[in-house]
Amino acid sequence: MPDATLVIRGGTVIGPERSARLDVAVRDGAVVGLAEAIDPPRGAAVLDATGCLVGPGLVDLHAHLRQPGREEAETIETGARAAALGGYTAIVAMPNTEPAIDSAGVAGEVLALGAGCTAEVAVAGAITVGRAGTALAPLGELAALGVTLFTDDGAGVQDGALMRRALDYAKGLGVTLAQHCEDACLAAGGAMHEGSWSSRLGIPGTPAAAEEAMVARDITLARLTGAPVHFLHLSTAGSVELVRRAKAEGLAVTAEAAPHHMLLTHAAVAGYDPVFRVNPPLRTDEDVAAVVAGLCDGTIDAVATDHAPHAPESKEVPFDQAPPGMLGLQTALPIAWEVLSPHLAPERVFALMSAQPAAIARLTATDPRVGGHSAQGGPVELGAVANLCVFDPAATTVVDPMQLASRSRNTPYAGRTLAGAVRHTVLRGEPVVIDAVAQR
């Protein structure tokens, strides 16, 4: 491999079906060599990957980057840095900014700010103007900029007729509508999962039914319209079962789940620490088991972080007054690994975090336009864009909120030691993270 400028040595390359002990040579942003032993040419950079898994760069369908409007909590640059440190090479920025991403102007600004960051930043547009749930946002105008995912995330589209119209209107645009499933009336006032803990702690609860009612409604709308629907952050056993049946019926539905819904339960709220306030809320052991089972049997297509930074002072208030949300980008892969690797082969874990979310967000082919992106989601093969995540499953990640790249510190895993650690991240051939240190 005389021309390689970067060689990743000693790792196991994760393929779509199986994996193999291979070195990876990179040049001009592409994979140019895959062999058991590659001698790095003079001057080439070398990344040690001994004992590591070398997979496609991760793709996050669900990141709140807070810019524009809440730059004290996060910026596109800091969010992208957190992403790179977490092994991500692409993230989808959620539209609940201030102003919302409901016009070509705001979308263009976010895409421009994302260019040159340490992870590629795609944009999800709002379904309705201002995410107010009353009038359709210009979906076509946004689609023309390359926006392929739309959601009012933070809230569900409450008006079923409006959601139906959006699904009908979106046909032919090559986009997918994604729903934050929460019936606002059923959820009104709730600050945690309604159940044994909320009853004991005296905190107003949100019933699982608030989520399931909208999942059920939107499955019927997917059936009615034939349009694809993506379900964001499924958190209840009932939701998982509804999606399982919809898929068995052949409907064009996809779903994601967040790492915290794979691991944490409502019992975490016992100490009233607002860091555990999140929406959808942390639920029961049975719900966590159902989410994990859904990821394992293919009902849920993707792990998505729902990375939701909040400035420290906004989380230093009583539980029910704190905004919902927790950090996720830097801890997602170790948590997914801890939870899923006992049940799934490494190839499947990576598929849930890279190929499948990339397909849902339609990021798998290079979009050469301004504000476009490189091919994401792998596979790692000759000629592919070198978007890579090098993960050491034998290492550990100790979570120190002060050391995270995010501007905020609201990680629910503070002080925890997680299984596995992201070692290197390569974006279009550039090592943006080396030995868990961001290079820029």
Next chain:
Amino acid sequence: MSGSRHLLSVSDLGTDGIAEVLRVAEAFAEVERRSVPKVPTLRGKVVATLFFEESTRTRLSFETAAKRLSADVLSLAVATSSVKKGESLRDTVETVEAMGIDAVIIRHSSAGAPHLVARWVERAHVVNAGDGWHEHPTQALLDCFTVRQVLAERKGVAPDELGIGCFEGLRVLIVGDVRHSRVARSEVLAYTALGAHVTLAAPGSLLPPSLEGWPVEVATDLDAALGDADVVSLLRLQAERGSGSFVPTLREYTARWGLTARRAARLGEDAIVTHPGPMVRGVEIASDVADLPRTVVTQQVANGVAVRMAILFLLLGGELPGTAEVPAVA
């Protein structure tokens, strides 16, 4: 108090801790009967009341208790404080503690606010005076204290002689808006810790969504449950927390769940009726019933001071559980 530095929940006390509070409160009740009802026990200590929610009896009761123990009392009136200028709870608490406060008594509309405050303070003791729907520990303690006092009077013995044995098997019926009631949550913990049987009686919409782990029974028919009760704890329908919309009308609520005169006639001869106040006469309790001798609301208020003296004494005196000596009151 069972080693806990704060009183955030009745569960911080445990059965022995509750027994100790009742025992110490009994000694302070004696102080209150004196011509000069004051002891120097907490002289030099400073107690601050931080009430972020309105209150009449609880605040007065705590401040009276602190003064009878000779502590200095600072009272933060939220309406006129920097809280109105946007000062955060954390900064408010740190400001207050910087003034050398020994105990912070907090009431807040958010469940868990006292827990946050307890995490932020460095040396002050935190007492929960009511947090959202969560707990109101001192109310439950004074309810237990009052019930024992009545039982002792009837037997013609001193309450201390009864110990906590008088609660064993006692049938306590809690009626009304349990869902939104911090008093109910604390009472369930306190009465069951003392060995009583607790039954909740409420329309389904005013019960907590889940009673998993609650050592209680639920009665769906108030009339049937009343005859068995030794103690009936009535709760206020918390209209200011939106409880009004949980029942069709107040008239229907009163008809089905109020302690009307007709219904009160079903009570056993010795049944005691408690109410944490403020009572809404004509809704959860008929005015005539409120004025019956078995209704001990005024006694509850009077006992509140002694019980809160005991709490402040036990927390600020720093005694170890079981070793706290009742102060010299001779």
